[in-house]
Amino acid sequence: MTLTNQELRDRFAPFISRRDADRHINIFWETQPSAFSEPGKQFIELSGGMPHTSFFPIESMSVNILTAPGSTDTINVPITHETPSSLALKHTLQYALSEGFQPLIDFVRAFVTRLGNVPQYDPSLWQCLIANGSCDSLFKIFQTCTDERSVVLVEELTFVPVISNILATGAKVVPLKLSMRDDDQGIDTTYMEDLLANWETGPYAAYDRPKFLYTIPTGQNPTGLTQSVDKRRKIYALAQKYDFVILEDDPYGYLKFPKFNHEKPMENPYISTEMTTEQYARDVLMTSYISMDTDGRVIRFETFSKIFAPGMRLSFVILNNFFYEKLLKFQEITTRQPTGISQQIVYSTIHAMAPTKNTDDVIEAWLHWIMKLACSYTDRRNVMLDALYNSEAYKRGLYSVVEPSAGMFIIVNVNVDEKRAPVIQQMDELIRVMDKHGVRAILGYKMAVDREFSKDHLNFFRLTYAYADNHEQLREAVTRLSDSVVEYLA
Amino acid sequence: MTLTNQELRDRFAPFISRRDADRHINIFWETQPSAFSEPGKQFIELSGGMPHTSFFPIESMSVNILTAPGSTDTINVPITHETPSSLALKHTLQYALSEGFQPLIDFVRAFVTRLGNVPQYDPSLWQCLIANGSCDSLFKIFQTCTDERSVVLVEELTFVPVISNILATGAKVVPLKLSMRDDDQGIDTTYMEDLLANWETGPYAAYDRPKFLYTIPTGQNPTGLTQSVDKRRKIYALAQKYDFVILEDDPYGYLKFPKFNHEKPMENPYISTEMTTEQYARDVLMTSYISMDTDGRVIRFETFSKIFAPGMRLSFVILNNFFYEKLLKFQEITTRQPTGISQQIVYSTIHAMAPTKNTDDVIEAWLHWIMKLACSYTDRRNVMLDALYNSEAYKRGLYSVVEPSAGMFIIVNVNVDEKRAPVIQQMDELIRVMDKHGVRAILGYKMAVDREFSKDHLNFFRLTYAYADNHEQLREAVTRLSDSVVEYLA
Ligand SMILES: Cc1ncc(COP(=O)(O)O)c(C=O)c1O
Numbered sequence: 016m017t018l019t020n021q022e023l024r025d026r027f028a029p030f031i032s033r034r035d036a037d038r039h040i041n042i043f044w045e046t047q048p049s050a051f052s053e054p055g056k057q058f059i060e061l062s063g064g065m066p067h068t069s070f071f072p073i074e075s076m077s078v079n080i081l082t083a084p085g086s087t088d089t090i091n092v093p094i095t096h097e098t099p100s101s102l103a104l105k106h107t108l109q110y111a112l113s114e115g116f117q118p119l120i121d122f123v124r125a126f127v128t129r130l131g132n133v134p135q136y137d138p139s140l141w142q143c144l145i146a147n148g149s150c151d152s153l154f155k156i157f158q159t160c161t162d163e164r165s166v167v168l169v170e171e172l173t174f175v176p177v178i179s180n181i182l183a184t185g186a187k188v189v190p191l192k193l194s195m196r197d198d199d200q201g202i203d204t205t206y207m208e209d210l211l212a213n214w215e216t217g218p219y220a221a222y223d224r225p226k227f228l229y230t231i232p233t234g235q236n237p238t239g240l241t242q243s244v245d246k247r248r249k250i251y252a253l254a255q256k257y258d259f260v261i262l263e264d265d266p267y268g269y270l271k272f273p274k275f276n277h278e279k280p281m282e283n284p285y286i287s288t289e290m291t292t293e294q295y296a297r298d299v300l301m302t303s304y305i306s307m308d309t310d311g312r313v314i315r316f317e318t319f320s321k322i323f324a325p326g327m328r329l330s331f332v333i334l335n336n337f338f339y340e341k342l343l344k345f346q347e348i349t350t351r352q353p354t355g356i357s358q359q360i361v362y363s364t365i366h367a368m369a370p371t372k373n374t375d376d377v378i379e380a381w382l383h384w385i386m387k388l389a390c391s392y393t394d395r396r397n398v399m400l401d402a403l404y405n406s407e408a409y410k411r412g413l414y415s416v417v418e419p420s421a422g423m424f425i426i427v428n429v430n431v432d433e434k435r436a437p438v439i440q441q442m443d444e445l446i447r448v449m450d451k452h453g454v455r456a457i458l459g460y461k462m463a464v465d466r467e468f469s470k471d472h473l474n475f476f477r478l479t480y481a482y483a484d485n486h487e488q489l490r491e492a493v494t495r496l497s498d499s500v501v502e503y504l505a
Numbered sequence: 506m507t508l509t510n511q512e513l514r515d516r517f518a519p520f521i522s523r524r525d526a527d528r529h530i531n532i533f534w535e536t537q538p539s540a541f542s543e544p545g546k547q548f549i550e551l552s553g554g555m556p557h558t559s560f561f562p563i564e565s566m567s568v569n570i571l572t573a574p575g576s577t578d579t580i581n582v583p584i585t586h587e588t589p590s591s592l593a594l595k596h597t598l599q600y601a602l603s604e605g606f607q608p609l610i611d612f613v614r615a616f617v618t619r620l621g622n623v624p625q626y627d628p629s630l631w632q633c634l635i636a637n638g639s640c641d642s643l644f645k646i647f648q649t650c651t652d653e654r655s656v657v658l659v660e661e662l663t664f665v666p667v668i669s670n671i672l673a674t675g676a677k678v679v680p681l682k683l684s685m686r687d688d689d690q691g692i693d694t695t696y697m698e699d700l701l702a703n704w705e706t707g708p709y710a711a712y713d714r715p716k717f718l719y720t721i722p723t724g725q726n727p728t729g730l731t732q733s734v735d736k737r738r739k740i741y742a743l744a745q746k747y748d749f750v751i752l753e754d755d756p757y758g759y760l761k762f763p764k765f766n767h768e769k770p771m772e773n774p775y776i777s778t779e780m781t782t783e784q785y786a787r788d789v790l791m792t793s794y795i796s797m798d799t800d801g802r803v804i805r806f807e808t809f810s811k812i813f814a815p816g817m818r819l820s821f822v823i824l825n826n827f828f829y830e831k832l833l834k835f836q837e838i839t840t841r842q843p844t845g846i847s848q849q850i851v852y853s854t855i856h857a858m859a860p861t862k863n864t865d866d867v868i869e870a871w872l873h874w875i876m877k878l879a880c881s882y883t884d885r886r887n888v889m890l891d892a893l894y895n896s897e898a899y900k901r902g903l904y905s906v907v908e909p910s911a912g913m914f915i916i917v918n919v920n921v922d923e924k925r926a927p928v929i930q931q932m933d934e935l936i937r938v939m940d941k942h943g944v945r946a947i948l949g950y951k952m953a954v955d956r957e958f959s960k961d962h963l964n965f966f967r968l969t970y971a972y973a974d975n976h977e978q979l980r981e982a983v984t985r986l987s988d989s990v991v992e993y994l995a
């Protein structure tokens with residue numbers, strides 16, 4: 016069966032919220048180009064409330080970009096009102112289309128195609144929509160898709176602003192158990208399958224069946240867990256069987272590491288194997304949900320926050336034409352367009368990394384940058400895990416560690432004695448001890464969707480190795496953490 | 506009576522939507538600074554999922570800014586991870602507070618204070634919230650404040666994306682008649698007063714009384730109308746009497762012009778009087794609603810789109826503490842933070858315009874830039890009005906003109922013969938003739954909230970003088986418009 020736009024509409028109309036039906040958009044400007052053509056005469060626009068470019072205080076700019084993370088070598092990238100001609104300041108400083116600038120759309124589309132992060136159905140039926148941060152796009156998707164009747168499945172520990180956004184639409188969230196076993200990371204599919212098979216007799220029988228799964232499949236926030244490909248296939252099959260849409264939020268997917276080697280803690284295959292971009296794409300990166308999608312039921316969120324800079328507030332969404340139209344219209348009347356200057360800087364920087372403007376070269380150069388980032392993160396992950404395993408508290412059995420193979424986070428489960436006091440109280444006390452020792456982490460229980468449901472997972476801290484100044488500081492931080500735990504528990 | 510935070514809460518709680526009540530925000534991170542202080546030791550953060558600054562591909566940048574609109578003289582503004590120390594790249598590239606960066610908040614606050622665009626009540630009870638475009642903030646305000654029970658008064662012709670956003674919350678919009686008389690521009694207060702005095706027996710008796718007025722008081726979009734100070738006082742008094750909140754959307758307020766001089770069409774007092782910033786602030790700028798506000802009932806929207814560049818997607822909102830908290834929390838879980846790099850560039854550019862970093866000097870310099878813009882717009886307005894008055898179609902009485910004294914727009918009312926065909930049909934036909942002549946404008950009827958209500962105002966085009974390349978092109982555009990109208994009507 017080949018999909019069509021009409022089929023997408025029929026198929027996914029039931030996944031649209033009451034709220035979206037109220038969202039009528041009057042485009043008051045003409046969207047068709049004029050047919051006017053008279054030799055020597057220019058068509059004159061008196062329509063858009065757009066300032067002439069000479070009214071912008073910026074004449075030109077230049078960005079000094081690094082050739083590798085942490086390096087001191089720079090390349091100077093000039094940007095003027097006219098150059099680069101594909102995307103120049105006179106356009107990016109101006110009001111522009113809500114979908115983003117075409118050259119950037121083309122680039123991200125080529126990029127995700129190169130990595131296979133694209134659906135299996137007809138390429139004319141899906142789009143890349145440029146947006147201003149995954150957080151905002153997730154908000155907009157839930158506004159578009161969920162209302163009082165909707166149920167969304169989520170990981171029991173998750174990125175909580177998303178939960179606020181789901182609840183704000185009136186929808187219900189249903190947590191899914193997470194497995195933290197090294198050989199089975201992420202959503203517990205046995206639990207999930209059972210829940211779905213027996214929905215009407217299960218704990219959420221009062222709710223409708225779920226229409227959405229929100230998941231962070233790689234380097235999950237806060238747990239650092241990464242779902243295996245097998246698990247993803249199982250979950251996609253469940254999505255087909257029970258007909259729900261998968262919202263794949265993947266800000267950490269590119270920061271993927273080889274497994275931690277306990278024998279050689281500092282082993283880093285990015286360096287030792289002189290990894291190529293082919294190897295990275297094939298052997299290191301995970302298979303995404305969108306790459307399995309034959310039905311149009313996966314919406315994938317990627318962001319430049321973690322691989323470029325959060326202050327750009329730039330991201331994109333990969334989705335079928337039906338959802339695309341909805342999200343685009345919503346952007347049109349709210350944020351209007353992803354920040355032009357961010358699109359300019361991200362586009363210009365990435366293109367300046369390449370020796371030519373050939374798209375393949377640009378993709379290759381950008382992948383090199385990303386791999387160097389992933390390599391640095393691998394080092395940091397190694398340092399922190401090594402420090403944790405060698406810490407006093409670990410040796411005394413006062414905490415255990417869940418090993419991440421992607422992202423920015425490691426969680427440490429503290430072996431608090433539940434008989435002594437409620438777990439949350441103890442974690443609150445412990446974080447005050449840590450404060451005294453000069454280190455801070457995120458209290459895991461604050462990222463639980465339902466504390467009762469996750470009562471066995473309230474005793475952890477989320478640590479990040481992303482922000483420390485250097486490896487030494489990471490080791491020092493772990494020492495302070497360990498000292499705090501020893502002081503508190505021993 | 507002096508206001509307090511508690512009073513603001515009690516007063517304005519009824520102005521909050523059902524939807525907002527569903528918006529619960531879990532802050533999972535610690536917001537208090539640590540008390541840790543040990544000599545020679547640094548506190549270590551393992552909390553935020555923030556990349557270390559060395560992972561950002563941008564080492565530094567520089568912006569060449571213009572010294573005056575249209576000038577070719579530039580000043581080079583270097584920006585690095587460490588400088589300017591008040592707002593440097595290492596902060597603006599990173600995740601940051603949703604309210605915006607403090608130095609920028611301080612600046613806009615000082616700026617609006619200098620111009621008197623601040624409420625009359627205790628300065629500790631209101632805030633400036635940095636945001637990413639007025640369009641998005643208006644969307645957020647309506648999401649926060651209106652629902653199925655709410656009624657919003659709007660100008661009968663207005664910026665239509667806002668209407669979409671109001672309707673999407675389930676609220677009703679009620680159009681207010683506009684007066685287009687030269688000596689009485691904007692909302693028809695006789696109509697308005699009558700409507701409010703007799704609401705329960707009027708055409709909207711089925712609706713609750715209005716809780717909000719959305720208005721564009723200066724250089725209104727699409728009509729170009731500017732409300733007199735008297736009119737504003739009357740409307741503010743009505744807001745007090747009938748207890749509604751005024752949403753003052755003022756993107757064009759700074760682009761304020763002296764009245765058009767029919768004797769000397771090109772007269773431009775910005776030039777001829779060598780106007781000072783004092784004169785501009787005192788004699789040219791309009792008194793804003795917020796400056797009259799003693800009760801906390803005005804929310805004012807300002808944007809950098811028209812005075813800096815739309816591609817920055819940067820704006821701010823002036824509002825009382827109660828509404829501020831609501832809007833801030835909404836930003837927190839959606840757009841998260843106004844684009845950092847935009848805050849950086851706008852802040853750095855404005856500060857580079859001044860000879861010193863003294864806030865008064867910076868304000869003075871920024872006002873100079875704005876006045877030069879307003880001066881150029883005055884010229885453009887003069888050119889277009891002059892061309893319109895001298896056009897064939899005008900002389901033949903085929904259209905009339907509403908003279909703007911602010912903003913970017915002039916409207917031309919075409920004297921179509923209503924007996925010939927429906928007005929909308931004729932306007933659609935006319936715009937196709939214009940297309941053939943090589944000129945385009947906005948069809949006014951597309952900006953009507955209710956076409957039946959505005960049946961006498963469907964026959965206009967909105968022209969902008971903002972976007973043309975030069976005065977010659979403006980004149981040429983008017984000639985083409987005139988030719989089209991003559992061809993169609995004569
Ligand atoms: C799971 C997850 N989704 C989304 C985001 C936010 O992404 P963005 O910066 O693109 O809004 C984050 C970052 O904190 C995250 O951890």
Ligand SMILES: Cc1ncc(COP(=O)(O)O)c(C=O)c1O
Pocket residue numbers: 064351637638639640641664721726754756807808809810815819820
């Ligand atoms: C009345 C009005 N409000 C708001 C806006 C949008 O402002 P911003 O660019 O800050 O979103 C415009 C510009 O088109 C406008 O005309």
